[in-house]
Amino acid sequence: MHISFLIHNAYGIGGTIRTTFNLASTLAEQHDVEVVSVFRHREEPVFSPGGKVRLRHLVDLRKGTPGYEGDDPEYERPAAVFPATEGRYKQYSALTDRRIAEHLRTLDSDVVVGTRPGLNVHIAQQARRGPVRVGQEHLTLSTHSQPLKLTLRTHYPRLDAVTTVTEADAATYRKLMRLPGVRVEAVPNSIPAPAVAPADGTGKWVVAAGRLAPAKRYDVLIRAFEKVVAERPDWKLRIYGAGAERAKLRALIDKRGLYNHVFLMGPANPLDPEWVKGSIGAVTSSLESFGMTIVEAMRCGLPVVSTDCPHGPGEIIDDGVDGLLVPVGKTDKIAAGLLKLINDDELRQRMGRAALASSARFDPAEVAGRYERLFGDLVARGSLRGSLHRTRGALLSSAFRTSDASRSALRRVRAA
CATH class of the missing domain: 3.40.50.2000 (Glycogen Phosphorylase B;)
Incomplete structure (x- = not known):
């Protein structure tokens, strides 16, 4: 599979970045994986995405570099797609709206994964038809404001799946969000084995x-x-x-x-x-x-x-x-x-x-295996749905042709 992650800023520090890189690098052992960062503010990421993971950005905020876009007029205008109810809203703009839309409408992947609510809304609205759309929840539904919950309830039905990091939060999503046809799965964050010997329990x-x-x-x-x-x-x-x-x-x-x-x-x-x-x-x-x-x-x-x-x-x-x-x-x-x-x-x-x-x-291998099964099921379901649509279309087309032929024959009988 070709799997594409969309993340706020892969060049910063935080649990979402770490766990996304852990997952991406493990999946990249078997699949074609990229991490697309909306922002880039430094030359190199703090955490390593792994040698097989492609990392690219949409908006360059590295001051003093030829690619710097912080003075772009569009960057000064407020975002219209990224939801105003999301905590990061002030960091988004008309420029990020346009860049994310261009990315999602041309994305050639089997799976696209958003890593925060605002980006999940972008994916729900703008991802082209074809890729499986997955929205990750790295916080909890209960910590979101009521206006944000209403925003998510409006847009999340267009996703194929929502993943949470705990079973408790998955149960809350299923109970409160009313997402018919959207698969809600709990998949925990992954933590790799340390590169040092474990503690012996003697240090005070x-x-x-x-x-x-x-x-x-x-x-x-x-x-x-x-x-x-x-x-x-x-x-x-x-x-x-x-x-x-x-x-x-x-x-x-x-x-x-x-x-x-x-x-x-x-x-x-x-x-x-x-x-x-x-x-x-x-x-x-x-x-x-x-x-x-x-x-x-x-x-x-x-x-x-x-x-x-x-x-x-x-x-x-x-x-x-x-x-x-x-x-x-x-x-x-x-x-x-x-x-x-x-x-x-x-x-x-x-x-x-x-x-x-x-x-x-x-361990990342265990967690990536769960995501791999989820993505595989969703891709297969999408392929089956597409096949059914094509079959239905062919049957309807055949029925219309048969109907047209019957009407022509009836007209000939009447004329005779």
């Missing part, structure tokens, strides 16, 4: 990673770790990531006197070498669309203590087997979960081995 570090954003509730983790330190001052916490909450979290660490126990490490890429220095992963989010860092930690041999928030953690962690699920926002419960693993070396190491084994189901 708890590790957390992700954007320093309110939804991650690192303030709750820090307060919970204060309780951990009171009992086990020999353990420490590292938090990797950047974001708007950094100053607030730094102030909280200082206020609680935890500056020798809790460390804001900044962003790290790759993270695998940092995960394996620890023995426990920690996630205290109030909401997760999937839980990439949970899987990353597990693939490095760490059991994860995670809040049981919507939607992903409960579908990733087998509570009490390869990690622990604790209530959202409850510092006492989070601290108790961490201390349970800290105080029991045998349990911690056993859960780490279980996490390493169970997280193999998120």
Whole structure:
């Protein structure tokens, strides 16, 4: 198959970019795969798309280069196709509308895959007849505004499939969106096996990673770790990531006197070498669309203590087997979960081995296989539908010819 992904900006940093490249590079082992980035703002992508994946862009925003298009008059005019209800709307324009439309109307592929709601709307409206149209949901339906939900409900019936990253979100789509004839499938994000040896469970570090954003509730983790330190001052916490909450979290660490126990490490890429220095992963989010860092930690041999928030953690962690699920926002419960693993070396190491084994189901080869089967089914269904249309057309044409011949014969009889 020829498979084409359409992504916001493949040259940036984010979970959607990483998982798209993971999927594309694995599919490219057997298929012809390209990633088309609406924007390009730097010379080389941060993440590698893989040697067999073609990467191209539609609008060049590299300042100081001959191809720079940020001063194009169309770039200053608002978009009319990309939905105004989508969070990225202000970054889109009449220029992106035109470039995306030109791309989709001339695209010669078996499958075209959108990776965010606004691009899925473009595909639903503008992809030429023929390619299977797939819209990916990398967040959750419940986090979208009501106006955006109405926009998607209007346009998504023109897609062939919508994929979500959790079964819970797939169930929400099926219940609320009314998409007759559209296949809704849950396919998780993929995480490759780390290039380093797994953690051995002996390092006295708890590790957390992700954007320093309110939804991650690192303030709750820090307060919970204060309780951990009171009992086990020999353990420490590292938090990797950047974001708007950094100053607030730094102030909280200082206020609680935890500056020798809790460390804001900044962003790290790759993270695998940092995960394996620890023995426990920690996630205290109030909401997760999937839980990439949970899987990353597990693939490095760490059991994860995670809040049981919507939607992903409960579908990733087998509570009490390869990690622990604790209530959202409850510092006492989070601290108790961490201390349970800290105080029991045998349990911690056993859960780490279980996490390493169970997280193999998120390997890119496994996830790509699920997408490959989905795409194959949809392409076959499209071919069958096309064949039925052609057969129906031929039968109608034959019927019209027979009808014309019958009318001519009747006229001759009457004339005689």
